Amino acid sequence: MKLLRLSIVDNLDIREILDWNYYIDHFNSCIQKIITIPAALQNIRNPVSRVPHPDWLHKRLVEKKKLYINKKYxxxxxxxxxxxxxxxxN
Incomplete structure (x- = not known):
């Protein structure tokens, strides 16, 4: 394990080497792009509740709702x- 600069390789577990926060954030980002953002734009409740919506999405949904409220016939x-x-x- 020269790359990690470890001299003892006896009890090496891959779960200790990986940066789990990075992979979880990356996975959540993919889930947002594929599932949660399109669902929110279609006015569907978040189907993956463990993955929160991004902050900018709330602002966009409020603007979209205002557009429909301000429409006049x-x-x-x-x-x-x-x-x-x-x-x-006359």
């Missing part, structure tokens, strides 16, 4: 009036 912008009222005012 043509009937909201224009009101109908009686024909006789229109003639009397």
């Amino acid at each position: 043509i009937t909201d912008v224009f009101n109908s009036i009686n024909k006789q009222t229109y003639i009397d005012n």
Whole structure:
């Protein structure tokens, strides 16, 4: 084990050598890209609850929701009036 600079190789366990935090973070990132982010953008509850959504996703979902709230229909912008009222005012 020259690479790790270990002189004793008797009780070597691969789990002690690996940087588990790196691999867990990388795996969580892959799960977010493949599963949780697309689910959130489709308004589906997080299917993998152990992998939290990224921080930026909440802001994007709030902006998306505001877009739908601010939409107005043509009937909201224009009101109908009686024909006789229109003639009397002009």
